[in-house]
Amino acid sequence: MLANADTDRVFQSYGRCCQHEAFFETFYRIFLGKSDEIRAMFEHTDMAEQRRLLRAGISWLIMYARGGSDVKLRSLGESHGRNGYDVDPSLYGYWVDALLEAVEQYDPEFDSELGLEWREVLRPGIEVITGAY
Numbered sequence: 001m002l003a004n005a006d007t008d009r010v011f012q013s014y015g016r017c018c019q020h021e022a023f024f025e026t027f028y029r030i031f032l033g034k035s036d037e038i039r040a041m042f043e044h045t046d047m048a049e050q051r052r053l054l055r056a057g058i059s060w061l062i063m064y065a066r067g068g069s070d071v072k073l074r075s076l077g078e079s080h081g082r083n084g085y086d087v088d089p090s091l092y093g094y095w096v097d098a099l100l101e102a103v104e105q106y107d108p109e110f111d112s113e114l115g116l117e118w119r120e121v122l123r124p125g126i127e128v129i130t131g132a133y
């Protein structure tokens with residue numbers, strides 16, 4: 001578990017981002033622009049619904065770093081694993097980079113230290129997901 005001061009700052013930063021629906025649109029625009037492989041995976045996806053699902057997914061990652069349950073993340077590990085969407089673990093680096101680019105645009109309090117805290121907070125939950133691959 002990470003120090004509460006760090007996870008609090010990230011939790012609050014996420015709260016500021018979530019005030020803008022465009023935050024999630026920006027995230028997916030950046031993320032899908034990272035590679036043709038990623039874009040192809042979302043070709044038939046209802047992106048409005050996907051933005052709604054991601055809002056919860058990010059909060060599960062943050063809650064896990066705060067000592068919360070891993071149940072939701074394990075189920076993402078199943079859906080994203082070899083027998084599901086088959087998301088290669090190497091693709092999560094793009095996901096994190098895209099998210100941080102979107103946070104930087106929508107959180108007026110963003111700075112490089114907060115960016116590093118975000119990455120630290122996301123890491124353990126992403127390990128749960130990729131660990132199920």
Ligand code: HEM
Binds near residue numbers: 045054061075091126
């Ligand atoms: C830690 C990072 C991620 C989180 C929190 C996350 C979260 C989610 C959630 C909540 C869903 C909907 C629920 C489900 O189907 O299980 C979903 C669906 C999906 N995710 Fe992820 N995801 C992440 C990373 C990725 C990555 C890196 C890729 C591919 C490069 C990806 C591809 C997909 C696809 C293809 C779907 C299904 C879309 C559809 O229904 O058409 N995800 N994700």
